[in-house]
Amino acid sequence: MDKNSLSANFKIGFLGAGQLARMSGLQAFRYGIQVAVFSDRDENEPVQFMTPHSTTGSYDSVDDLAHFAKECNVLTLENEFIDSTILKKAQEQSGTSIFPSPSSFALIENKLIEKQTFEDAGIPVTPYALIKDEEELETFGEEHGWPYLLKSSKGGYDGYGNETVANMDEAIIAYENLGGNSGRDIVAEAFVDFTHELAVQVARNETGHVVYPCCETVQKNHICVGVKSPAPVAESIQQKAQELAIKATETIDGKGIFAYEFFLTKDGNLLLNESAPRPHNSGHYTIEGCVTSQFENHVRAVMGLPLGSTELQAPAVAMINLLGTDERSAQVDSALEALNESDGHLHIYGKLDSRVGRKMGHFTLLGDDGEAIYTRAQKVTKEIRI
Amino acid sequence: MDKNSLSANFKIGFLGAGQLARMSGLQAFRYGIQVAVFSDRDENEPVQFMTPHSTTGSYDSVDDLAHFAKECNVLTLENEFIDSTILKKAQEQSGTSIFPSPSSFALIENKLIEKQTFEDAGIPVTPYALIKDEEELETFGEEHGWPYLLKSSKGGYDGYGNETVANMDEAIIAYENLGGNSGRDIVAEAFVDFTHELAVQVARNETGHVVYPCCETVQKNHICVGVKSPAPVAESIQQKAQELAIKATETIDGKGIFAYEFFLTKDGNLLLNESAPRPHNSGHYTIEGCVTSQFENHVRAVMGLPLGSTELQAPAVAMINLLGTDERSAQVDSALEALNESDGHLHIYGKLDSRVGRKMGHFTLLGDDGEAIYTRAQKVTKEIRI
Numbered sequence: 001m002d003k004n005s006l007s008a009n010f011k012i013g014f015l016g017a018g019q020l021a022r023m024s025g026l027q028a029f030r031y032g033i034q035v036a037v038f039s040d041r042d043e044n045e046p047v048q049f050m051t052p053h054s055t056t057g058s059y060d061s062v063d064d065l066a067h068f069a070k071e072c073n074v075l076t077l078e079n080e081f082i083d084s085t086i087l088k089k090a091q092e093q094s095g096t097s098i099f100p101s102p103s104s105f106a107l108i109e110n111k112l113i114e115k116q117t118f119e120d121a122g123i124p125v126t127p128y129a130l131i132k133d134e135e136e137l138e139t140f141g142e143e144h145g146w147p148y149l150l151k152s153s154k155g156g157y158d159g160y161g162n163e164t165v166a167n168m169d170e171a172i173i174a175y176e177n178l179g180g181n182s183g184r185d186i187v188a189e190a191f192v193d194f195t196h197e198l199a200v201q202v203a204r205n206e207t208g209h210v211v212y213p214c215c216e217t218v219q220k221n222h223i224c225v226g227v228k229s230p231a232p233v234a235e236s237i238q239q240k241a242q243e244l245a246i247k248a249t250e251t252i253d254g255k256g257i258f259a260y261e262f263f264l265t266k267d268g269n270l271l272l273n274e275s276a277p278r279p280h281n282s283g284h285y286t287i288e289g290c291v292t293s294q295f296e297n298h299v300r301a302v303m304g305l306p307l308g309s310t311e312l313q314a315p316a317v318a319m320i321n322l323l324g325t326d327e328r329s330a331q332v333d334s335a336l337e338a339l340n341e342s343d344g345h346l347h348i349y350g351k352l353d354s355r356v357g358r359k360m361g362h363f364t365l366l367g368d369d370g371e372a373i374y375t376r377a378q379k380v381t382k383e384i385r386i
Numbered sequence: 387m388d389k390n391s392l393s394a395n396f397k398i399g400f401l402g403a404g405q406l407a408r409m410s411g412l413q414a415f416r417y418g419i420q421v422a423v424f425s426d427r428d429e430n431e432p433v434q435f436m437t438p439h440s441t442t443g444s445y446d447s448v449d450d451l452a453h454f455a456k457e458c459n460v461l462t463l464e465n466e467f468i469d470s471t472i473l474k475k476a477q478e479q480s481g482t483s484i485f486p487s488p489s490s491f492a493l494i495e496n497k498l499i500e501k502q503t504f505e506d507a508g509i510p511v512t513p514y515a516l517i518k519d520e521e522e523l524e525t526f527g528e529e530h531g532w533p534y535l536l537k538s539s540k541g542g543y544d545g546y547g548n549e550t551v552a553n554m555d556e557a558i559i560a561y562e563n564l565g566g567n568s569g570r571d572i573v574a575e576a577f578v579d580f581t582h583e584l585a586v587q588v589a590r591n592e593t594g595h596v597v598y599p600c601c602e603t604v605q606k607n608h609i610c611v612g613v614k615s616p617a618p619v620a621e622s623i624q625q626k627a628q629e630l631a632i633k634a635t636e637t638i639d640g641k642g643i644f645a646y647e648f649f650l651t652k653d654g655n656l657l658l659n660e661s662a663p664r665p666h667n668s669g670h671y672t673i674e675g676c677v678t679s680q681f682e683n684h685v686r687a688v689m690g691l692p693l694g695s696t697e698l699q700a701p702a703v704a705m706i707n708l709l710g711t712d713e714r715s716a717q718v719d720s721a722l723e724a725l726n727e728s729d730g731h732l733h734i735y736g737k738l739d740s741r742v743g744r745k746m747g748h749f750t751l752l753g754d755d756g757e758a759i760y761t762r763a764q765k766v767t768k769e770i771r772i
Contacts, residue, residue, distance in 0.1 A: 007717040008738045026412050032718070032734025032747060034435050049420050052438050291729055300725070309728040313699065331393040332418070339686070342695040343677055348418025352394045361418060 011036050011053065012299065013072030013096075015065070017045030019349035019359065020279045021078040023287070025050060027295040031303075038068040046350045062089040069094030076256060076302045077105070077278050080154075084109050099205075099302040100256040100277040107252045108275050111153040111187045118272055121251040123244050125272045126263065127190035131180065137171040137188070144190035152178045153185035162222055164191075192271060194263040198231050198238075199282035200245035203257045203297035203307050210297060210307040211246055212290065214238035217261065217282050223357065224281045227319040228374050229289060229312065233264060241270055248275060257298035259283060281321065284362050286310070288345045289317035314343075314366035318374040320381045322348075324358035333385040338363050341380045348386075360386045397422050397439065398685065399458030399482075401451070403431030405735035405745065406665045407464040409673070411436060413681040419689075424454045432736045448475040455480030462642060462688045463491070463664050466540075470495050485591075485642040485688040486663040493638045494661050497539040497573045504658055507637040509630050511658045512649065513576035517566065523557040523574070530576035538564045539571035548608055550577075578657060580649035584617050584624075585668035586631035589643045589683035589693050596683060596693040597632055598676065600624035603647065603668050609743065610667045613705040614760050615675060615698065619650060627656055634661060643684035645669060667707065670748050672696070674731045675703035700729075700752035704760040706767045708734075710744035719771040724749050727766045734772075746772045 010033040014021035017039035025035040025047055036053035039045050048054045053071070057064030059082045069075050069090055075098040077087075088102035108114040115125045129140050131150070140148060150171065152161040163174035180186040197219055201212040214237070215229035230238060245260040259280030261273045283294035292300075292308025300307055322332075330351050338346050348361035363381045367373035396419040400407035403425035411421040411433055422439035425431050434440045439457070443450030445468045455461050455476055461484040463473075474488035494500040501511045515526050517536070526534060536557065538547040549560035566572040583605055587598040600623070601615035616624055631646040645666030647659045669680035678686075678694025686693050708718075716737050724732050734747035749767045753759035 006721065006734060007715070008734075008736050009715065009717075022415070026415055029408070029412055029436055029736065030733055032716070032736040034736070049438070050415055050436050052435070052440065054438065306722060306725050308725070311728070329393070329395065330418070331395075335392065336692060339692050339694070342697070347416055348392060348394075350394050350415065350418040350420070 006031050006033060006303070006305075008032055008034070010034065010303075011072045012302065013038060013068060013075040014047060014078055015059075015075060015082060016078035017041070017047040017054075018078055019046050019351075022046040022050065022349060023284070023347075024076070024078070024279055024295045024298050027293065027299045030296070031299065036068070036072050038065065044352045049350050060086065062086055062093060065090035066093035069096035069098070072096055074099065074302050076100075076298070079278065080105075080109055080276070100252075100254050100258070104252045104254050105277055108277060109154060110185065111151055112185055114275060115187070117251060118248055118275075121247060123248055123251070123272050124270065126192050129188050131175065131186045131188050134168075134172060134175075137175060138168060140188040141168070141171065144188075148191050149189040150174045150178055151187050151189060153187050192263045192273075193266050195266055196231060196233055196264040197273070198233070198241050198262040198264055198270070199227070199259060199280065200241050200262070201257060201259045201280060201283040201286070201294050202245045202249040202254070203294070203301045204249050205255045205301040205304055205307070207304070207306045209246060209249065210292075210310050211242045212283060212286060212294065212310045213312055214241040215282055215285065223321075223323070225321050225323070226374065226378070227282055227285050228370050229285055229317045229319075230370070232370055237264060237268070237270070244270060244272060248272065256301045257283075257294050259294075281359070284347070285317045285319035285364050287347070288364050288366060289313055289319075315368045316366070316370035316373055318365045318367070318370070318377040320363045320377045321359060322361040322363060322381060322384060322386050324354040324356050324360050325385050326354055327356060328354050330354040330360060330386065332361070334383040337380040338384060341365065341376075343367065344377070344380065354386055392417050392419060392689070392691075394418050394420070396420065396689075397458045398688065399424060399454060399461040400433060400464055401445075401461060401468060402464035403427070403433040403440075404464060405432050405737075408432040408436065408735060409670070409733075410462070410464070410665055410681045410684050413679065413685045416682070417685065417689075422454070422458050424451065430738045435736050446472065448472055448479060451476035452479035455482035455484070458482055460485065460688050462486075462684070465664065466491075466495055466662070486638075486640050486644070490638045490640045491663055494663060495540060496571065497537055498571055500661060501573070503637060504634055504661075507633060509634055509637070509658050510656065512578050515574050517561065517572045517574050520558060520561075523561060524554060526574040527554070527557065530574075534577050535575040536560045536564055537573050537575060539573050578649045578659075579652050581652055582617060582619055582650040583659070584619070584627050584648040584650055584656070585613070585645060585666065586627050586648070587643060587645045587666060587669040587672070587680050588631045588635040588640070589680070589687045590635050591641045591687040591690055591693070593690070593692045595632060595635065596678075596696050597628045598669060598672060598680065598696045599698055600627040601668055601671065609707075609709070611707050611709070612760065612764070613668055613671050614756050615671055615703045615705075616756070618756055623650060623654070623656065630656060630658060634658065642687045643669075643680050645680075667745070670733070671703045671705035671750050673733070674750050674752060675699055675705075701754045702752070702756035702759055704751045704753070704756070704763040706749045706763045707745060708747040708749060708767060708770060708772050710740040710742050710746050711771050712740055713742060714740050716740040716746060716772070718747070720769040723766040724770060727751065727762075729753060730763070730766065740772055
């Protein structure tokens with residue numbers, strides 16, 4: 001498309017129909033363009049409620065994906081579930097560009113290749129090894145200490161596909177559970193003694209790149225429960241994380257929005273833990289917290305438009321994830337305190353069914369003092385049943 | 387509905403499918419609820435691109451409206467095109483509440499009744515009279531001076547349904563054009579010698595009310611071309627306008643979002659010029675300019691939720707309307723300068739066809755100095771072809 005023009009006939013296609021595509025789609029609507037969605041589920045997904053252009057198919061079918069792609073002007077990902085080789089074929093067959101490109105995605109879709117890619121570029125990563133048998137499970141423990149992590153090299157998210165193992169008995173069971181004996185590549189990762197988990201988002205396209213503030217992600221059972229931005233760490237650390245995030249994006253020639261999660265070790269080093277080629281939970285706070293949200297810059301990036309300012313809108317921003325509290329038809333109860341909070345912003349994703357721990361929405365609070373607003377945001381969301 | 391709960395099955399229905407419903411709908415999505423739209427046009431309206439729940443029917447048909455209403459949990463207006471008696475019947479027939487209520491709307495849908503209602507409540511309005519014949523055209527001119535305005539008592543917007551008349555010849559033609567000889571009520575309004583046109587939005591429901599800052603609307607040929615908030619007038623004037631706006635909303639027992647336009651006369655008095663029972667062009671700047679936008683508070687108001695803070699996010703906010711520059715398939719050209727502006731926010735409404743003067747989008751800029759950012763916003767949007 002002409003870089004200077006936005007057309008009402010332009011259609012951005014999302015591969016995936018969850019909250020990340022939904023929040024990106026809301027931004028696409030703000031630019032007057034149309035939203036189409038491809039999902040492997042029939043209906044009732046968050047994006048399916050907000051467009052008449054909904055397609056169902058298999059994430060494994062090049063034909064399904066190419067057929068959808070032909071209806072769209074550009075495609076983008078909201079998850080890592082589709083193989084890069086399938087994306088590449090769908091792109092070739094349809095002639096519709098996919099961002100991030102299948103070749104960028106190929107460098108990070110597999111945890112082993114991802115770590116090698118970034119390590120080769122001089123970006124420190126957590127110590128890791130491909131595990132091929134029981135002996136290597138033992139060797140890794142001896143070298144890096146117990147407990148350590150075992151991860152399926154593909155498809156993990158929010159703690160799924162990850163297991164912490166404290167000894168050989170656990171390691172053997174986890175290896176089996178993760179599919180190690182059925183041909184899946186399993187990666188072992190050393191347990192890192194960290195003080196903070198940090199995250200940085202980068203948007204990039206041919207017009208340049210922008211980097212978001214370095215934030216802290218607060219995790220519980222491998223799920224992000226909250227975010228503090230800027231992260232309560234030294235500015236030099238924040239800058240270093242931003243530099244590494246930019247370098248990582250350049251390394252894979254990423255076009256779109258990318259998120260990087262880092263460990264800040266007790267001795268003050270940064271280790272890249274995970275990367276995501278899409279909007280990320282750690283960046284939800286940017287909707288109100290930054291001049292241009294990660295979703296807006298995601299849409300700008302894939303459309304080839306210039307990227308917007310990532311400046312913070314307040315000295316500090318806190319985000320609390322609203323995780324499902326009940327197994328039921330989704331509904332939000334006892335949100336009055338959150339709705340009444342000045343400078344607070346409630347987001348609900350429109351999922352029809354709630355499950356305990358499922359990401360159902362989030363709440364963002366802007367203020368002057370990072371710790372105080374994070375505590376306050378926790379307090380006003382504490383009673384919410386969702 | 388339970389005031390404390392938001393359900394993913396909840397459906398808000400918009401009567402009208404233009405940009406006002408679109409921007410409100412985007413907010414509804416943020417709360418995880420569903421959006422349905424009723425329009426008298428088949429397709430390609432801004433809201434029709436963002437929901438699978440689209441109904442076409444006649445604004446004059448109680449059955450059509452009631453049928454749609456039954457699919458929704460609550461209905462709201464985005465224009466003044468449907469008669470309040472029809473809305474009332476549709477509400478009764480469907481059992482679905484409409485906000486603003488048909489009885490509130492009945493007090494302002496007709497310019498004559500509107501002026502009487504507010505005048506009776508002690509709110510100063512522009513001098514006016516119902517015109518029944520040629521003699522009264524003459525009398526009004528003699529009493530209030532030429533030129534003056536003739537307005538159709540119902541259905542006018544953006545200058546349509548309004549004519550300025552400088553003498554009896556023009557008055558007779560305008561009276562005929564506006565339908566005065568075909569049974570339409572025609573209202574004459576004195577020309578007011580004003581220094582500023584001001585506007586204030588008020589959101590109100592059973593939980594209370596909130597009032598937005600008093601802004602200035604810059605008009606050209608009866609169409610709003612821009613907004614400055616806060617208005618560059620004395621704080622006492624701003625407060626007075628806010629007080630009158632709240633009083634007006636209470637007078638009609640309004641539930642939803644309302645906008646009021648005032649003239650600030652040369653001798654420092656405020657006269658209520660027009661009211662609108664819906665989100666209003668004068669409040670588009672609130673999307674980024676205030677903590678809670680007029681659209682968010684509109685959705686909150688009709689859902690019975692507590693209303694959010696209307697505090698400004700910056701010392702000054704400017705909004706420029708992007709009016710159609712060409713007759714063509716809608717597309718935005720030369721918007722790079724606007725997209726590159728830090729703290730600038732581009733909104734395009736997704737209309738498929740552009741017409742000269744049609745409201746196609748808007749641009750909002752935040753900053754410290756009101757006049758400087760308004761000039762700046764004009765400058766960076768000047769080259770846009772849309």
